[in-house]
Amino acid sequence: MSESSQPVEAASGGISTRTMEIVVALALLAIGSLVVYDSHRLGSSWGSDGPEAGYFPFYIGLIICISSAVILGQAIWGKVGKRSTVFVEWQSLRQVLAVLLPALAYVFGIQVIGLYVASAIYIAGFMRWLGKYSWFKSIALGVIIAAVSFATFEIWFQVPLFKGAFDPLSRLGY
């Protein structure tokens, strides 16, 4: 229930639940409309040999639009919206972003330098800056975990993982 999410005064600062409800409902409405649009393009009626490709998704899209419209209405005019609850406080949001942004950088890192190297750097960096560990401990653990996953996947299970656009490990013969 959205009422139960956090009955905190909006004064303590943060994004309000109502704003978030509206944003998500609008996003769903957009997705629903996209589905309806594309299904309609493919043909959402009865073809010569039975239902066309867009037949089923058309209604799915329609239901998404209807339910998100209702949620949107409830968020704007409903009781839930009027009570000012906080979706996430700025302080908490900062903590969440402190995990999310490095994780995104990590995925970008995988794309460029491959999974193993990126993982080692990511774990070491996370421990160093968020966990305040010493450089030595951070780097050691990062390298160990990357090495263990390398041994597990490349050698033991023979499932090659993504090496990245530059593939720094190729210098080592892999």
Next chain:
Amino acid sequence: MEDIAALFHGFSVALTPFNLLLMFIGVSLGVIIGVLPGLGGANGIAILLPLTFSMPPTSAIIMLSCIYWGALFGGAITSILFNIPGEPWSVATTFDGYPMAQQGRAGEALTAAFTSSFVGAFVAVVMITFLAPLVARFALQFGPPEFFAVYFLTFCSFIGMGKEPPFKIMAAMMLGFALAAVGIDTVTGQLRLIFGWHELMRGFDFLIAVIGLFGIGEILLSMEEGLSFQGRSARIDPKIVIQTWKKLPHYWATMARSCLIGCWMGITPGGATPASFMSYGVAKRVSKDGHKFGTGLIEGVIAPETAAHAAGTSALLPMLSLGIPGSPTAAVLLGGLLIWGLQPGPLLFVEQKDFVWGLIASMYLGNIAGLVIVLTCVPLFAAILRVPFSIIAPVIVVICAIGAYTVHNAMLDIWFMMLFGVAGYVFKKLSYPLAPLVLALVLGDRAEDSFRQSMLISQGDVRVFFSNFLVGGIMTLALVLLLWPLVSRLRASMRKGGPAAAT
């Protein structure tokens, strides 16, 4: 009798040294997964699934289902010792389990939790043994309309029984269906919903969704709460085990009730989490010590644990006999079946006897192995939780990324995983349910196929879904469940309006 013989044959399949080894590995991995925040039954299995592609299917499913049992057991450890539910279904266990640990009765609470979980699972497995073949035999007569009706029933019961706002359940579920439709249409071969982006041709794999929604989303959530682990000491003295076991038979009525609730909630896709809360609530109401619940009562540990395991286990019944999973984890196992080239559904009992009965036999053995492992190794597993979050969090993100990549060897999937992670975080905070989204994503194509086939049979006439007693009955039941929130709201407003009008 035929089924008993089949079951014994199953034991002979499951009881090879290799499979037994996998069972122990599976349960241990499962407990670790259950103890760690951000890794749970569903995404843990999803991550490990690609590693089993090269194994024979029976061994693979034995290992994966044992991970599931382990995860079910593992949730209780963190609830009782740390007051942190490792899994959503063990939230109710914290109510009485943690107070018991604070009073220095951690060993007693853990023993009670493990033993009652075992009992719950055992009852559910016995039920599967006898009921699943019957259901499968019955379902052999099903045509496309009947199958669509059963899918429809599954999804309607989410709306009818879910505790989230009905429109949010509907939106989440339909989002799952829409994501399932992305990619090549299996019937006409047309490309759907890719908007010229050809990398989307493969569609969205539900394993990616599971890893993102439950894994990354969970990490973001627990980061926001700022986890600080303050654990109680965890050692289980054999003497305490025996003492607790002597006490447990007193609570047979609680256990029996919880088993019933659990089995029911597991077969209908209510799932383990609501089952554990419901069972706790019922036990509190019925027990003569009801007012003392929450202060460290052993009954308050037994009730939710029994029900959670009974539900978690019986969720496999519809998965095996109808091909319709009762929980996200069962859905992941079902995805595994498809990958190993087995067609889930009633025919599985006819065509893949070894597989089905090997799995059922392994459920008995796996739960025994689980009980032994958790009773003996609690201190070890509890030690994992003392590793600080700033080490665990990045390691879990790395594991999730590896898991997402190995599903299709596609870099793009890792990005999607992050996207699903953020979506999971937002959805969870706004109480959009994730389970129906995942189930819709898994079942989307097959629900659509059965719908289209039914429409072909009837030449577009919707009355095909009421054409005979069976399909009509299922559809009616589904519609009743669908409209249930409306009915109960009407009743509530009438009751509220009643006395007011009288005065």
